[in-house]
Each structure stands twice: as structure tokens, then as C-alpha cells.
Amino acid sequence: MDSKRILVVDDHAAARESVADVLRHAGYEVRCASSAREALGLLSKSEYHVIITDLQMPGMDGLEFIRQIQQRRLLSQIIMVTAHATIASAVEAMRYGAFDYLEKPFNATRLEELVGRAVERGRLLAPEESKHTSGTSKSDDQLGLVGNSRAMQALRASIRQVAPTDETVLIVGESGTGKELVARALHRLSRRNAGKLVSLNCPALSPQLTESELFGHRRGAYTGADDDRVGRFEMADKGTILLDEITEIDLPLQAKLLRVLQERTFERVGCSQSRTADVRILASTNRDLQQEVASARFRQDLYYRLAVVPLLLPPLREREGDVHMLTDYFLERAANRLQRPQCEMEQDARRLFADYHWPGNVRELENIVTRACVLNEGQPISAVEMQPWLEQPEFVTETSGSPLPVGVTLEEMERQMIVATLERFGGHRARTAEALGIGVRTLSGKLRGYGYAPHAKEFGLAPSVRQNSPNESANSAGFRTKQSA
Numbered sequence: 001m002d003s004k005r006i007l008v009v010d011d012h013a014a015a016r017e018s019v020a021d022v023l024r025h026a027g028y029e030v031r032c033a034s035s036a037r038e039a040l041g042l043l044s045k046s047e048y049h050v051i052i053t054d055l056q057m058p059g060m061d062g063l064e065f066i067r068q069i070q071q072r073r074l075l076s077q078i079i080m081v082t083a084h085a086t087i088a089s090a091v092e093a094m095r096y097g098a099f100d101y102l103e104k105p106f107n108a109t110r111l112e113e114l115v116g117r118a119v120e121r122g123r124l125l126a127p128e129e130s131k132h133t134s135g136t137s138k139s140d141d142q143l144g145l146v147g148n149s150r151a152m153q154a155l156r157a158s159i160r161q162v163a164p165t166d167e168t169v170l171i172v173g174e175s176g177t178g179k180e181l182v183a184r185a186l187h188r189l190s191r192r193n194a195g196k197l198v199s200l201n202c203p204a205l206s207p208q209l210t211e212s213e214l215f216g217h218r219r220g221a222y223t224g225a226d227d228d229r230v231g232r233f234e235m236a237d238k239g240t241i242l243l244d245e246i247t248e249i250d251l252p253l254q255a256k257l258l259r260v261l262q263e264r265t266f267e268r269v270g271c272s273q274s275r276t277a278d279v280r281i282l283a284s285t286n287r288d289l290q291q292e293v294a295s296a297r298f299r300q301d302l303y304y305r306l307a308v309v310p311l312l313l314p315p316l317r318e319r320e321g322d323v324h325m326l327t328d329y330f331l332e333r334a335a336n337r338l339q340r341p342q343c344e345m346e347q348d349a350r351r352l353f354a355d356y357h358w359p360g361n362v363r364e365l366e367n368i369v370t371r372a373c374v375l376n377e378g379q380p381i382s383a384v385e386m387q388p389w390l391e392q393p394e395f396v397t398e399t400s401g402s403p404l405p406v407g408v409t410l411e412e413m414e415r416q417m418i419v420a421t422l423e424r425f426g427g428h429r430a431r432t433a434e435a436l437g438i439g440v441r442t443l444s445g446k447l448r449g450y451g452y453a454p455h456a457k458e459f460g461l462a463p464s465v466r467q468n469s470p471n472e473s474a475n476s477a478g479f480r481t482k483q484s485a
Helices: 013-025 036-043 062-071 084-095 108-125 138-142 150-162 179-188 207-215 251-263 289-294 300-306 322-338 347-355 361-375 383-390 410-424 429-436 440-450 471-476
Strands: 005-009 029-033 050-054 077-082 100-103 169-172 197-201 240-244 265-267 274-276 280-285 309-312
Touching (some): 029 036, 036 050, 050 108, 077 084, 150 309, 179 280, 207 251, 289 300, 322 361, 410 429, 410 440
Parallel strands (some): 005 029, 169 280
């Protein structure tokens, strides 16, 4: 391993030398100090990857020592050594920026494990670490946060600042901006990175199944519950849980989730026994939560609990210059996956990418670059190849200035819009819901009301409304249906 410098600070000579011996045997370069003042003098001359300090020391104690380190903006990871009676002070030290604490007595294995995690976290956080060829630091590359625009630099700085805390984070951004990647970065740079990052895609399940997935259930709690089940909160114990697209959770379940955030307790479905949840909560959404609250679709108290630290992800169109960097990054990844030489892109294709507004954001860019590489036959990728894939779909086929027909209700107009959009996306409900700005369950509920089967792929006029919705009205409004196409 590369030599990592460790500073051990303790006024008891036997204690600090014991720690130093263990770490030297593990391959670290170790320096010792008998007081915080002496340690600050050493820190003014040399850099240390990890600082291990006792809490109780004469003169300057461990807490004041940590404050001094923070004021000097040193990047060292700090581990506090404490007795059982002073654990509360150790937790306070973590609020000031300590990475973790060791409770006396501790064994060599625990010490080596914690120092190893601290070194890894320091490596990921180091802003001046060796650079990626495109200008992004290796740590950012490993976390998937590629880009050097001002917006991305600000986002990475916020992640570094927020990650070490245990505060709830609300990740807000359009679809495809990388909300899950940000969640992974927050977990990997946190003190909980030895635990699991467990995620739940909220729109994918019914309300009953969502509750069971979150909190678990007892055997016989409902039809099909044949065995006891551990929920996501229990799976994420000592780690992090990501509630992806949290606006899709129904209001009754939002109330139960609020209790978990407030009291850190929950019950499995069909069981009255309370369980504790030592979990950091991250939530993501592509919606304006304040607007959802104003529309009574989301609880205001839950919003305030989630938005302790909001992180706003910039859309790709606002990340000046990042399109080229991301393009090169995805070209390299595609070449590695396909085990082929890296594809080249002509300048006209790069100009096309730079001028495009990327409604699907980074996910759309990655898909298109990957598709181009898969289909490439050895020639540089040109704008002519890319252009058809970048054209925007027309959700509504307009007639030549025809006015909307008189007498068509708003409900009927909404139905025709939903049907037309579904047809445009070939029956893909998630993409349709995203285009219409509604949830998948909301879309499915409306389709059931129109008389469509749950997995229908043909979306002409539904049998239940066909006789009440003449073709003339649909055509004159400019909406394509199966019957009129």
C-alpha cells in the first residue's frame, strides 16, 4: 500500500505508543504528539491523512483541537478516542467534523478497520487528487460525477460538505440528471459507508406493497404474505436508505413515514411491536415539492422533515461545456464494455450535441452515445447519424390552425391527450407519465377509468367511451387515436 501518514495525539505515552505500534505494523507512517498544542505545531509543517486524538487531555481538549483543525481547513480525517462516559462528547465532536470515534477499550482489528475507512474517505474527498484526462478528479470519476462546469463544481462542494453529517437530504432534479449517483456519493463519503445503501423505487409498487417494502410485514398480514419479511429500513440499519421519487407515496403512507423521521421507530405490517431504525434518509424527486404541498398531494410536515438539506441537481443544458466531457467519458466506457477501440466523433456531431437541449439529461446522452458505439462500423460518428435520434417527438399533431371544437369537456380533452401521448411512446407508461408531468400510478388510475386493461398496448378509443366521443371531435381537436389514425 502507498504510505499514509497518521498522527496520534494522546497525553498518555503508553496509550499513544500502543496505537502507533499497531498502525506501523499495518504499514502506516505514524507520528505521535503528547498534546493538542504539539499536534498543531506538527500540522503546520506536514500533512496527515488521519489524526487519532484522545478526547480528555490537559490544556486543549479534543473538542477544541478539532475546532482548531476545522478553522485551519485541514483535510485530515479525525478519529476521536473516548471512554464510555464521554460518548456524548464524541458525538458532539462528529458534528464538528470528526470522522468517527473509538470507545475504550478497543482492539487492533477495530482500529485498523476504522483507520482504513478514514483513509479511503479522505482519498475520495481530496479535491486535488490525480486528475482524469478530461479534467475531472479521479474521486469524482469513481462516483460518477463527471463534469467541470460551475454548476457541477458547486454540487460536488455541497456533497463534500453534507456527506459527513447524518442529516436528511432531499435530492431534487429532472429525470436523468443523476439523482441516484448523488445518493451513492453521499453514502460513500459518509461515516455510514461500511453499511448498506438501500433504495426503494416508490412509483413501482402499490401503496400496500410500498408499506411492506419499507417496514416489512408479518406472516399473514395480508393475502400473499406467506412469510415474515424484513423491510428496507431494517435492511439499511447502520447505513442509508434512498426513497426514490418520494412524491409517488400515498398520503396515508406519508404519515407513517413522517413518524419514522421524527421518532426513528416503525412497525412491520400486521405487527404492533415497535422497531428502531438507525438509518440516514435520502429522498429524491423530479417534482417541485412545494407545489405538491400547495396542491395537497404531499404533506407539508413531511416536506419540512425531508428538506433539511436540499440538493438541486442542474439539468445538462445548464452545465456549460460538460456535454463534451461526458461524451468522451461515455465513449470510453462503451469501448471498455464492448471490448472495441474507442469510437471517434466528428466535430459536426459534437456541435450538434452542444446545441441540443437534452430533455432526458445525462441519461439520454449516455444512451445515445452507447447506441452509436454499438452500431458503429469503424467510421467516425457524424451528425447525420445522430440527428434522427435527437429530434423531439410531437406529442400533439396539430391541424392547420383548426380551433378546438366547441362542446368538448376538459375531461375528454385530458383523456385524448393521455391517449395520444401513450401512442407516441408505444404504450410505455413511465415515459408517458414523465412527459405529462404526472405519476405512473396516477396515469394507471386514469387509464382504468377509461376502461383500458392494466397492460394494454393499444390505446385507441376505449370501448366504454367510444360511442360518446365521435371521431370528428377527436380529429378536429388535432389528437391522433387508433380509430382516426
